[in-house]
Amino acid sequence: MPTDRQAMIEISGVSKFFGSFQALKNISFTVRDGEKVVIIGPSGSGKSTILRSINRLETVDSGSIIVDGMNVNDPKVDICKVREEVGMVFQSFNLFPHKTVLENLTLAQTVVRKRPFDEAKKVSMALLEKVGIAEKAAAYPAKLSGGQQQRVAIARSLAMNPKAILFDEPTSALDPEMIGEVLDVMKTLAREGMTMVVVTHEMGFAREVADRVIFMDHGSIVEEGSPEHFFTAPTHERAKLFLSQIL
Amino acid sequence: MPQNPTNHIKIDVGEGAAIPVKSDTGLFTAWRIAFFGAILTCLYLAFVKPEPYREIFQFIPDGILVTFKVTVGAILLASIIGLIAGLGRISGNRIINGTASLYVEVIRGIPLLVQIFYIYYALGRFVKIPDMFSAIIAMAVCYGAYLGEVFRAGIQSIPKGQMEAALSLGMTRGQALRKVILPQAFRVVLPPIGNEFIALLKDSSLVSIIAVSDLLRRGREYASETFSYFETYTVIALIYLIMTLFFSKLISLMEERLNANR
Numbered sequence: 229m230p231t232d233r234q235a236m237i238e239i240s241g242v243s244k245f246f247g248s249f250q251a252l253k254n255i256s257f258t259v260r261d262g263e264k265v266v267i268i269g270p271s272g273s274g275k276s277t278i279l280r281s282i283n284r285l286e287t288v289d290s291g292s293i294i295v296d297g298m299n300v301n302d303p304k305v306d307i308c309k310v311r312e313e314v315g316m317v318f319q320s321f322n323l324f325p326h327k328t329v330l331e332n333l334t335l336a337q338t339v340v341r342k343r344p345f346d347e348a349k350k351v352s353m354a355l356l357e358k359v360g361i362a363e364k365a366a367a368y369p370a371k372l373s374g375g376q377q378q379r380v381a382i383a384r385s386l387a388m389n390p391k392a393i394l395f396d397e398p399t400s401a402l403d404p405e406m407i408g409e410v411l412d413v414m415k416t417l418a419r420e421g422m423t424m425v426v427v428t429h430e431m432g433f434a435r436e437v438a439d440r441v442i443f444m445d446h447g448s449i450v451e452e453g454s455p456e457h458f459f460t461a462p463t464h465e466r467a468k469l470f471l472s473q474i475l
Numbered sequence: 476m477p478q479n480p481t482n483h484i485k486i487d488v489g490e491g492a493a494i495p496v497k498s499d500t501g502l503f504t505a506w507r508i509a510f511f512g513a514i515l516t517c518l519y520l521a522f523v524k525p526e527p528y529r530e531i532f533q534f535i536p537d538g539i540l541v542t543f544k545v546t547v548g549a550i551l552l553a554s555i556i557g558l559i560a561g562l563g564r565i566s567g568n569r570i571i572n573g574t575a576s577l578y579v580e581v582i583r584g585i586p587l588l589v590q591i592f593y594i595y596y597a598l599g600r601f602v603k604i605p606d607m608f609s610a611i612i613a614m615a616v617c618y619g620a621y622l623g624e625v626f627r628a629g630i631q632s633i634p635k636g637q638m639e640a641a642l643s644l645g646m647t648r649g650q651a652l653r654k655v656i657l658p659q660a661f662r663v664v665l666p667p668i669g670n671e672f673i674a675l676l677k678d679s680s681l682v683s684i685i686a687v688s689d690l691l692r693r694g695r696e697y698a699s700e701t702f703s704y705f706e707t708y709t710v711i712a713l714i715y716l717i718m719t720l721f722f723s724k725l726i727s728l729m730e731e732r733l734n735a736n737r
Contacts, residue, residue, distance in 0.1 A: 285639055312645035322640035326658050335654060336644035381640075388644060 233260040235294075236392050236423050237282055237314075242291030244277060251277050252288065253447040259392070264424045266434040266455075269444035270470060275427045278444075279394050282425065283307075283314050296391055312340060315385030315393040319400050321377040323369040329356065329380050330365040333387045341388060348387070355383040359413050375406030379413055392423035399430055431474065435459055443467050510720040513713045520710070527703050531694075531710045538693030539714065545610050545689060546676045552615035553675070554668070557622025562652075564627045575623065582620035588681050590617050595685045610682040618675050625671065629664035630656060662733055669726030673719050680715070690714060 237259040244252040252274050259265050267275045280286040281293060284300050284307050293300040295310050324332050333352035337343045343351070356362040359379040361372075369377055378398055385393055395414065399407040411433050418424060418437045428434065434441055434455060441458040443451040443466075451458060451467045462468050520528040563575025582590070594613040598604060633656050641651035683692035691711060698707040 283643055285643065308645050308647055311643055314643075316640075316643035318636055318640065320634075320636050322634075322636035324637065324640070324655055324659075326662070336641075336646060339650055339654060340645040385644070 233262060235259070236261045236263070236296060237425065238292075238294040239278070239282070240292055242278065242281065242288045242293060244274075244281070244286065244288045251447050252281070255291070255447075255449060257442060257449065257452065259423060259425055261391075262421045262423055263439050264418050264426070264437050265440050265442060266438040267425065267427045267442045267444060268429070268431070268434060268470075269450075272446075273444040274447040275444045276396055279396050279425060279427050282394055283311050283316055285316075308340070312388060313391045315388060315390035317378070317381050317385055317393060317395045317398045319397040321369075321374070321381045321401070323377055323381055323384070325369050328366055328368055329361070329372070332369070332380060333384050336384070337387050351387055352383070355386050356380070358386075358416075359383045360409075373406060374402045375409045378402065378406075378410045382410075382413055382417075386417075392425065393417070395424065395426040395428065397427050397429070399428065429474070431459070443470070445470070506720060506724070509716065510724070513716045513720070517710070517713055517717075527701060527706055528710065531697060531703075531707055534697045535690065535693050535710065535714065538688055538690035539718075541607070541688055541693075542676070542679050542690040542718075545607065545614065545679045545682055545687065546672075548607075548611040549614035549618060549679070550672050550675055552611060553618035553622050553671075556615055556619030557626050560619055560623025561626025561630060564623060565630060579620045579623050582617055587614075587617050587678055588684065591681055591685060606686045610679075610685060610687045614675060614679060614682070618671060621671055622668065625664050625667045626660070629660040629667075632663050633659050665726070665730055665733065669723070669730075672726070673722055676719055676722060677715065 235258050239258070240256045242252055242255045243250065255274075255278055257265070267279065269275045277286055281288050282295060282300065288301060296313050298305050298310050300307070300310055323329075324335065327335060330349065330352055333355065334345065334348040337348035337351065338345055341348075353362060353365065356365055359382060361376055361379050361383070364372060364376065364380075369380070372380065382393075382398075398414070399410050402410065407430070411430060414424070414426070414433070415437055424437075426433075426438075438455045441451075441453060441455050442449055443458065443462075443464075445466050451462055451464050458467070459471065462471060517532075521532055560575045560578055563571050564579065566572045566575070585593075591610065591613040594616065595606070595609045598609050598612070637655055637659065638648075638651055641655040642648070646654070679689060680691040683689050683695065688696075694707045694711040698704045701707075
């Protein structure tokens with residue numbers, strides 16, 4: 229990954245407390261335009277918290293997060309503008325159950341991007357085609373399998389033409405046989421050059437797709453580097469132990 | 476509202492009329508027996524004992540119309556007040572939240588009959604408004620507090636991820652609420668709102684105490700002229716029963732339709 233690319237997400241010195249528990253300890257890292265960063269670590273390590281801080285679903289207590297030149301924690305910055313540019317895919321899909329698949333995709337386009345409905349529909353159908361689910365456009369989410377729902381959720385965030393997408397354990401709620409179809413869509417996005425920050429337990433995906441792996445434990449970044457380095461020769465004991473437990 | 480620990484079993488029996496659902500066969504059968512039984516009884520009395528029942532049936536319809544107007548007017552106004560109160564109760568703004576909570580607590584602590592008297596005479600001191608309106612306002616202010624709690628519970632029953640998904644797409648809180656949260660909450664609150672609607676229909680008989688000629692008051696007027704108290708109140712009771720059963724059926728049909736297209 230060329231390092232001369234522009235920084236898309238710049239996190240510096242971020243800390244966060246839940247009461248007296250420190251969830252994030254002085255986290256700093258940068259995600260460049262087009263880069264794929266995978267964050268791994270045991271549960272409770274703060275990886276979802278830092279991801280959710282990027283579009284301010286969580287607020288942080290100190291440090292700064294700059295997304296596409298906008299300071300996320302500046303009260304003067306319109307947070308909606310940041311969220312328009314940064315898509316998010318959740319572990320539990322979070323499709324809107326009262327809307328059809330197509331309406332799930334068109335809603336934010338028409339309400340936020342102010343696209344005319346016909347144009348939004350065209351964009352949506354092309355994206356549903358891309359994630360291989362166009363025939364379900366008129367169905368309600370409850371009629372879809374978990375894998376299908378997550379692919380719709382990815383299409384929904386793509387419909388906003390985001391500059392980056394955050395994935396919060398996108399395959400953790402899926403049955404094993406459906407994980408592949410979601411990862412395939414994510415790999416396609418990666419090949420097309422989407423900027424991605426992915427929290428996941430899928431080590432195969434991390435190895436194949438990541439430009440950089442960040443390993444977190446107890447709210448700190450313990451190790452950061454290329455996937456080859458991390459998976460074959462991790463420096464820290466904690467990372468070695470984690471890898472031996474899951475591989 | 477304190478959070479109950481999950482292992483704490485709580486039996487929740489509302490005082491509102493039961494809306495028949497198909498799965499509850501016992502209640503469903505009871506609904507049919509009661510509804511058609513009441514109608515047949517009315518017909519029987521009108522034809523077999525026309526004296527005095529036919530005259531009662533001629534005297535009362537004006538009152539049915541008034542009861543209906545008060546009920547519908549109050550439920551519409553109460554829904555608006557309730558939605559505002561419910562949103563206020565979940566607001567992060569302390570003043571808004573405090574005001575809404577205070578409204579709910581004060582109103583729920585005062586008997587409806589007292590509130591009707593209070594609003595009727597309090598309003599009467601400052602403005603001259605028709606009796607019917609002050610009855611509607613009194614009922615709506617009272618039921619708005621109960622509906623506020625229903626709306627609050629309905630909105631809070633929608634998973635947090637729905638708001639997060641909407642926000643992460645760039646929607647404002649207001650847009651997320653209108654387009655994502657409230658449409659889902661509406662399905663959840665329809666049955667309890669239906670129950671409140673029926674409870675309100677029954678409680679509307681309280682307005683007969685102020686100068687509103689509703690069903691009960693028309694009955695009292697008739698009975699006090701003719702002294703046929705037993706016959707009059709039999710008819711009044713049957714008509715209230717037919718109305719509440721009719722509306723409970725209507726609401727359960729609405730629910731079925733809403734659930735069908737999911």
